[in-house]
Amino acid sequence: MNKTVSIFSAIVVSLLLASCGTNPARTQPGQGIDDKAVVNPVTIDGIDDGSQLDPDSVAGRAPKERVIFFDFNNSELRPEYLDIITQHGRYLAQNPTGRARLEGHTDERGTREYNIALGEARAKTIARMLQLQGVSSAQLRSVSYGEELPVDEGHNESAWSKNRRVNIIYEVEVQVQN
Amino acid sequence: MLTNRVSKPTSKTLSSLLGLLCLCLVGTSNVQAVIEIEITQGGQSAIPIAIVPFGWNGSGSSPEDIAAIVSNDLQRSGNFSPLNRNDLIASPVSGDRPRYGNWRIAGAEFLLIGAVKKSGSNYNVEFQLFDVSQQRLLTGFNFQVTDQTLRNAAHQIADEVYEEVLGIRGAFNTQIAFVSVEGSTREKTYQLQLSDADGQNPQAMLTSPRPILSPSWAPDGIRIAYVSFENRNQSAIYVQDRQQGSRKKLISKPGINGAPSWSPDGKRLAVTLSYEGNPDIYVLDVDSGQTRRVTQSQAIDTEAVWADDQTLIFTSDRSGGPQLYEVLASGGRASRLTFEGNYNASATVSADGKNIAFVHGSDVGYQIGALDRESGLFQTLTEGSLDESPSFAPNGQMIIYATEKGGKGTLGAVSLDGSVVQSLSLDTGGVREPAWSPFTN
Numbered sequence: 001m002n003k004t005v006s007i008f009s010a011i012v013v014s015l016l017l018a019s020c021g022t023n024p025a026r027t028q029p030g031q032g033i034d035d036k037a038v039v040n041p042v043t044i045d046g047i048d049d050g051s052q053l054d055p056d057s058v059a060g061r062a063p064k065e066r067v068i069f070f071d072f073n074n075s076e077l078r079p080e081y082l083d084i085i086t087q088h089g090r091y092l093a094q095n096p097t098g099r100a101r102l103e104g105h106t107d108e109r110g111t112r113e114y115n116i117a118l119g120e121a122r123a124k125t126i127a128r129m130l131q132l133q134g135v136s137s138a139q140l141r142s143v144s145y146g147e148e149l150p151v152d153e154g155h156n157e158s159a160w161s162k163n164r165r166v167n168i169i170y171e172v173e174v175q176v177q178n
Numbered sequence: 179m180l181t182n183r184v185s186k187p188t189s190k191t192l193s194s195l196l197g198l199l200c201l202c203l204v205g206t207s208n209v210q211a212v213i214e215i216e217i218t219q220g221g222q223s224a225i226p227i228a229i230v231p232f233g234w235n236g237s238g239s240s241p242e243d244i245a246a247i248v249s250n251d252l253q254r255s256g257n258f259s260p261l262n263r264n265d266l267i268a269s270p271v272s273g274d275r276p277r278y279g280n281w282r283i284a285g286a287e288f289l290l291i292g293a294v295k296k297s298g299s300n301y302n303v304e305f306q307l308f309d310v311s312q313q314r315l316l317t318g319f320n321f322q323v324t325d326q327t328l329r330n331a332a333h334q335i336a337d338e339v340y341e342e343v344l345g346i347r348g349a350f351n352t353q354i355a356f357v358s359v360e361g362s363t364r365e366k367t368y369q370l371q372l373s374d375a376d377g378q379n380p381q382a383m384l385t386s387p388r389p390i391l392s393p394s395w396a397p398d399g400i401r402i403a404y405v406s407f408e409n410r411n412q413s414a415i416y417v418q419d420r421q422q423g424s425r426k427k428l429i430s431k432p433g434i435n436g437a438p439s440w441s442p443d444g445k446r447l448a449v450t451l452s453y454e455g456n457p458d459i460y461v462l463d464v465d466s467g468q469t470r471r472v473t474q475s476q477a478i479d480t481e482a483v484w485a486d487d488q489t490l491i492f493t494s495d496r497s498g499g500p501q502l503y504e505v506l507a508s509g510g511r512a513s514r515l516t517f518e519g520n521y522n523a524s525a526t527v528s529a530d531g532k533n534i535a536f537v538h539g540s541d542v543g544y545q546i547g548a549l550d551r552e553s554g555l556f557q558t559l560t561e562g563s564l565d566e567s568p569s570f571a572p573n574g575q576m577i578i579y580a581t582e583k584g585g586k587g588t589l590g591a592v593s594l595d596g597s598v599v600q601s602l603s604l605d606t607g608g609v610r611e612p613a614w615s616p617f618t619n
Contacts, residue, residue: 040383040419040420040421040422040423041381041382041383041384041385041423042383042384042385042418042423042425043384043385043386044384044385044386044387044388044406044408073499101411108564109539109544109564110500110521110523110537110539110544110566111481111493111500111523111524111537111566111567112391112392112524112566112567112610112611113391113392113436113437113450113480113481113493113524114478114480114481114493114495114500114523114524116391116413116434116436116450116480117434117436117450117452117457117478117480118478120433120434120452120457121478141411141432142433143410143411143412143413144434145389145407148389148391148407149389150363151363152363153363155564155582155585
């Protein structure tokens with residue numbers, strides 16, 4: 001029985017060899033897990049940034065209109081917003097402990113990193129105008145989010161026009177120790 | 179008597195095999211990701227190939243349909259047209275002798291057969307590729323894999339077929355990084371994910387409530403640089419080790435910290451910084467953290483990528499709208515590369531430096547364009563209206579990019595000649611910012 005089996009195997013093997021040539025065996029070296037594929041994840045916890053604004057604080061009493069909109073691919077201030085800029089400019093100039101963060105945004109069209117730069121150009125326009133009103137640069141900080149944080153996620157001009165903006169965010173003022 | 183020659187595998191092939199990735203699912207992603215591949219256009223001169231379901235010596239069905247994975251890969255490239263499974267005239271498996279005449283009648287120019295055999299807790303995979311008209315064996319071998327690396331074996335076989343027939347290295351056994359977003363407008367979760375190049379097996383390497391941008395692979399395939407807005411007041415560029423999970427904040431200056439791009443030698447990152455006045459290109463030495471300024475213009479200069487270790491290609495709007503420019507990493511005068519239309523940005527360069535793909539804006543929207551640097555020939559490759567973030571495969575033959583489908587962010591892939599377009603999409607959430615991994619072996 002064994003002899004039959006081994007002859008049979010030999011015939012099969014030689015048939016295989018004849019039909020397709022040698023099949024070089026390429027066994028995996030026992031190398032264990034290839035580390036390149038391991039993905040070790042990192043999680044960033046939620047960042048709580050907005051404490052409720054105390055209505056008596058500088059931040060709480062600042063002018064209420066805090067969004068300025070822009071034209072497509074443009075970082076120039078539209079004349080209808082001069083009034084708001086003036087209000088914020090005067091307020092910050094009169095309240096030197098007040099601090100504002102200017103967040104620049106764009107609509108979704110175009111490349112992301114270029115839009116980060118365009119958002120910054122918008123924030124800088126506002127910063128410049130505020131400084132012309134006597135606001136110190138130490139009171140201002142500019143951040144651009146480009147197209148990353150839209151208020152309207154539609155894909156039309158109505159949505160886009162809402163996203164091309166600078167938000168003026170009053171930060172909790174630094175308390176001076178007496 | 180037929181003389182059967184087995185092609186001698188190149189040493190590159192050998193080391194590719196030895197470096198078969200073993201996917202270890204550590205830390206499952208929160209996002210449910212069934213990634214679908216839909217081929218929207220077919221290649222005109224695709225080579226017909228018969229890919230026969232692999233033999234399987236175990237009970238039930240094989241844990242992976244190797245032939246289907248190979249077929250999908252080859253079809254996606256645009257260069258191959260696998261025969262429909264229903265049109266396969268026979269079902270030979272590894273070791274069988276093909277009936278060439280019948281396959282020729284069926285229309286196949288090449289034939290791929292194989293088998294998967296259980297070997298303890300592992301598997302033995304073998305395959306043979308035949309040239310139907312020449313009636314000979316082209317290549318074939320067998321290798322041992324685990325159940326974690328079965329899909330990789332299939333991608334490796336697709337690479338072998340691709341290289342044997344076309345003489346170009348295949349890029350199917352590679353990975354992509356991308357950003358995914360879920361949640362409502364006010365409360366989003368962003369993830370930086372890694373997956374196989376066909377979108378399978380996505381794993382999150384970073385989860386954050388704040389935006390993540392611009393992932394860039396180091397040449398070692400282990401470190402990835404990206405932009406994170408986790409600090410509300412200021413963006414930062416991080417480098418993260420995908421194995422260890424450890425990460426290092428490389429730079430966070432006032433203003434913009436963006437568009438990181440690894441140099442081919444893996445030692446430097448081109449970055450965009452605006453702390454000196456307006457967005458300019460800098461080269462950052464990864465080890466020392468030192469930066470050197472490259473561009474000095476008053477315009478927006480950003481999105482720098484490396485054409486080689488000495489040369490950068492970047493986006494600048496110094497002439498009005500965004501266009502692509504070339505400059506030495508050591509600084510100096512920049513020369514303009516793009517002249518079609520008034521919006522060309524976000525370049526990706528093929529590894530051989532011969533082709534650039536980028537975002538081209540026009541009346542019909544934003545599409546992926548390509549420029550052959552030698553001939554200067556420009557063509558549009560895609561037909562979407564919000565296509566962006568192109569990234570070359572490491573063999574320079576395909577480009578993955580971000581697009582919109584059904585109002586949702588998805589990924590697309592297009593062949594270098596534009597003949598095949600396909601889309602991959604996540605089950606939920608929006609996907610964007612793909613980056614194709616380098617060859618790592």
